[in-house]
Amino acid sequence: MTGVQNALEVVNLTKRYGAMAAVKDLTFHVEPNEILGISGPNGAGKTTLFDVISGLSAASAGRVTLFGQDITGARAEQVCHLGLARTFQLNAVFDSMTVEENLLTAAYFGRHGRSFPGLRFDRQSHADCDAALEITGLAPHRHRPAAQLTVLERKLLMLASAVATGPRLLMLDEPVGGLTREEIDHCAGVIRRIRAERAMTIVLIEHVMSFVTALADRVMVLHHGAKLYEGSVAGMAESAEVVSAYLGTSGLRDLKQAAETGNGGGHDDAA
Numbered sequence: 590m591t592g593v594q595n596a597l598e599v600v601n602l603t604k605r606y607g608a609m610a611a612v613k614d615l616t617f618h619v620e621p622n623e624i625l626g627i628s629g630p631n632g633a634g635k636t637t638l639f640d641v642i643s644g645l646s647a648a649s650a651g652r653v654t655l656f657g658q659d660i661t662g663a664r665a666e667q668v669c670h671l672g673l674a675r676t677f678q679l680n681a682v683f684d685s686m687t688v689e690e691n692l693l694t695a696a697y698f699g700r701h702g703r704s705f706p707g708l709r710f711d712r713q714s715h716a717d718c719d720a721a722l723e724i725t726g727l728a729p730h731r732h733r734p735a736a737q738l739t740v741l742e743r744k745l746l747m748l749a750s751a752v753a754t755g756p757r758l759l760m761l762d763e764p765v766g767g768l769t770r771e772e773i774d775h776c777a778g779v780i781r782r783i784r785a786e787r788a789m790t791i792v793l794i795e796h797v798m799s800f801v802t803a804l805a806d807r808v809m810v811l812h813h814g815a816k817l818y819e820g821s822v823a824g825m826a827e828s829a830e831v832v833s834a835y836l837g838t839s840g841l842r843d844l845k846q847a848a849e850t851g852n853g854g855g856h857d858d859a860a
């Protein structure tokens with residue numbers, strides 16, 4: 590025992606859908622202020638893992654601990670109030686609301702257990718909204734309806750909405766899928782800033798190797814719901830299992846290029 594409390598501890602976690610185990614007896618941890626990248630082939634169980642940790646679906650077995658507190662079986666809003674926010678692969682913003690209204694809503698419900706907001710959002714929600722606008726660079730867009738945002742701006746709004754809930758642990762599900770090289774670099778800069786200024790711990794699922802290389806301190810590769818690899822990003826290239834089950838020739842080339850230049854291509858075999 591080192592005495593240092595982990596930000597996240599996942600112990601022997603299993604999630605079954607009928608006879609199929611989407612996550613199988615998985616154990617890993619994330620240290621405070623660390624960025625853990627999670628990769629793996631389509632259907633490996635990455636999003637299912639996020640769903641179980643964040644309380645969207647119940648674990649079949651195992652335990653999840655957030656900064657020392659057992660959150661196994663807690664509902665999604667309870668998990669959020671305890672300091673864990675997540676984003677989704679697909680668009681998850683309120684299109685009919687402005688950027689600011691999206692963030693005020695996230696800030697309010699991210700901290701309060703009530704079913705209804707008061708007639709006005711409270712001061713804390715406004716402060717959290719303003720801070721999220723500032724750190725993601727969305728301030729110039731605060732009064733635009735979300736429906737009018739570009740793909741990049743929507744991704745940033747999802748990120749800002751998660752940040753506005755005041756988390757200690759941020760879980761990002763394919764935050765740069767579908768973005769251009771320049772947009773990916775921009776997002777990497779925003780996430781780096783969030784980690785530095787908020788002392789945030791981050792877990793991110795991503796196939797784009799340049800992004801993982803640029804951000805992750807460590808990476809875990811899942812395959813058929815189990816851990817195939819855990820270690821440095823560069824070490825993935827040395828793992829025959831990872832190359833065979835996930836990277837393939839093109840992914841290996843992208844990873845090596847990303848490691849050499851710090852700006853390699855994406856290995857995007859996601860659907």
Ligand SMILES: Nc1ncnc2c1ncn2[C@@H]1O[C@H](COP(=O)(O)OP(=O)(O)OP(=O)(O)O)[C@@H](O)[C@H]1O
Pocket residue numbers: 606611629630631632633634635636637638859860
């Ligand atoms: N609600 C569900 N009911 C039944 N099976 C499910 C459900 N959600 C996911 N699965 C199955 O669990 C497995 C893992 O899916 P999951 O979406 O977690 O993979 P993933 O690694 O996130 O894939 P991708 O990279 O394509 O997003 C797949 O076989 C999927 O079909």
